[in-house]
Amino acid sequence: MIGPNVCGTSDNFAVTTNLTVVNNPVSLAAGGQQQFMATFNEIATWKIIITGTISGAKKTLSGRGSAINATWDGSTDNVFFFRTEPVTTSLEIPCRESIAGPGFTISSMRTQSGTLITDFDGGGIGMGWGTTPLDVVQKSQADSAIFPPQGTKYYHMKGTDATNDQSIAMYTNSNGPVFGLNADPDRVYFNVFIYGTGLPNSRIDLRLMETDGDQFTYAQNITWTGWKLISVKYADFENTLPGGNVLPNPDLCNRVRFFLKSAFKGGSSEAIFDYAVFTLDTPFQP
Numbered sequence: 081m082i083g084p085n086v087c088g089t090s091d092n093f094a095v096t097t098n099l100t101v102v103n104n105p106v107s108l109a110a111g112g113q114q115q116f117m118a119t120f121n122e123i124a125t126w127k128i129i130i131t132g133t134i135s136g137a138k139k140t141l142s143g144r145g146s147a148i149n150a151t152w153d154g155s156t157d158n159v160f161f162f163r164t165e166p167v168t169t170s171l172e173i174p175c176r177e178s179i180a181g182p183g184f185t186i187s188s189m190r191t192q193s194g195t196l197i198t199d200f201d202g203g204g205i206g207m208g209w210g211t212t213p214l215d216v217v218q219k220s221q222a223d224s225a226i227f228p229p230q231g232t233k234y235y236h237m238k239g240t241d242a243t244n245d246q247s248i249a250m251y252t253n254s255n256g257p258v259f260g261l262n263a264d265p266d267r268v269y270f271n272v273f274i275y276g277t278g279l280p281n282s283r284i285d286l287r288l289m290e291t292d293g294d295q296f297t298y299a300q301n302i303t304w305t306g307w308k309l310i311s312v313k314y315a316d317f318e319n320t321l322p323g324g325n326v327l328p329n330p331d332l333c334n335r336v337r338f339f340l341k342s343a344f345k346g347g348s349s350e351a352i353f354d355y356a357v358f359t360l361d362t363p364f365q366p
Contacts, residue, residue, distance in 0.1 A: 087175035094121045095179065099128070099148070099171045105187035108154030108162070114184070116141065118148040118171065127172040128181065134165040136227070154190030159273060159307045161230040161366050162186055192366065194271070194359040195259055197336050201231035204356070208254025226352065229273045229307055229366065234354035237340045238279075244345040252337040258291060261330040262360055265315035268330040271364035275352035276304040281343035284351040286312065289335035293323025301343065302351060311363030330358075 097119040106114045116128055126148060128141040137160040141150045154162055169181030198204035228234045239248040261268050270286065282302040289295050296317035300310060314330050324332070336356060342349045357364055 089122060089124045089173065089175070092121070093124060093173070093176070095119070095171070095173075096121050099169065099179070099181040101169075101182050101184050104182070104184040106184055107188040108186060108190040109188040110191050111153070112188070112190075113151045113153050116148055116150045116152070116169075116181075120146050122146060124173055129170045129172060131168050132160070132162045132165050132186075133168060135160045135163045137162045154186070156366050159229045159309055159366070160227075161189065161192075163189060163230075192357070192364075194357040194364055195261060197253070197259070197356040197358065199231055199355050200233040200235055203231075205259060208256065209251065226275060228354050229309075230355055234273075234275070234352055235338070236350075236352045237338070238348075238350040239340060240348045241342040241346050246341045246343075246345055246347070248340040248342060248349055250337055250339045253335055256334055258332060258334045259358065261314075261333055261358055263329065263331040265328040265330055266313065267361050268314040269311050269359045269363050270298075270314060270317075270336075270356070271309060271311045271359060272356045273307055273309050273354045274300065274302060275307050275354075276302045277350050277352065278305045279348060279350040281347050282349040282351060283341045283343050284349075284353070285337075285339035285341055286310075286317075287320075287337035287339055288314070288317055288333050289337065290324060290329055290332035291334050292325060292329070292332055293321075294319055294326065294329070294332075295321035295323070296328055297339075299341075307354075309364065309366075311359075 099118040102115040123146050125144045130139040137156040139157050164186050166185050168183050171179040171181050196204045237249045241248055284300050286298045297320040298312045298317045314328055340349050340351050
């Protein structure tokens with residue numbers, strides 16, 4: 081009995097027109113896209129792997145047919161943003177050797193969606209950022225030893241709870257105008273990239289402050305190593321300091337706080353974070 085054709089193509093399969101791109105360089109700003117084209121002599125399942133040579137960002141496009149006419153908007157499948165950088169491509173067909181595709185250069189980055197609070201590189205609307213070093217022993221706003229998801233800077237806090245209250249340090253913006261978010265807490269997401277260093281029992285509280293006096297908190301234990309995107313619906317934050325109407329009102333939010341805490345009294349904690357942004361209806365997609 082002859083088994084199924086797991087490759088999906090015959091022995092006579094051939095690429096009749098090599099993979100090409102339309103734009104080189106390509107501008108991905110303001111909705112710009114790259115277009116890929118190729119043809120085969122029969123229907124095939126295909127993948128295009130796009131890799132940033134500096135960022136390490138990767139994106140996979142896929143489909144099935146005897147021709148490729150695919151577009152890419154500059155988005156990524158991992159935590160790293162594509163930058164203004166050279167890009168490599170490859171064409172993957174099941175049971176065939178990978179075929180090197182055309183390289184090209186990104187001349188301008190994808191325009192990201194959402195309301196950016198801070199990227200630690202000077203972007204965002206959150207003003208007057210500063211650290212309250214409760215028990216902090218090390219902090220740095222301009223760290224670059226760890227490659228960040230975007231830009232060149234991120235914020236790094238590390239410390240030990242010397243006062244036995246689990247609180248170590250707080251990074252916050254000053255009291256100012258509201259961020260201009262949608263009023264529905266089920267539609268608004270708060271997103272931030274957090275890097276885990278492997279220090280056990282590390283924790284950070286993400287806090288959203290509203291002009292009516294309410295404070296909403298999401299406690300995040302950092303149990304991973306490396307960068308991870310955390311996306312939390314506004315409605316899933318807990319009111320930990322009632323001072324207004326108690327209900328979550330994103331349209332009243334005007335402050336974000338990153339509160340470094342230890343998982344137990346007297347413990348140590350470490351948190352590195354980057355690119356805090358609010359999005360509407362869906363989590364952030366870099």
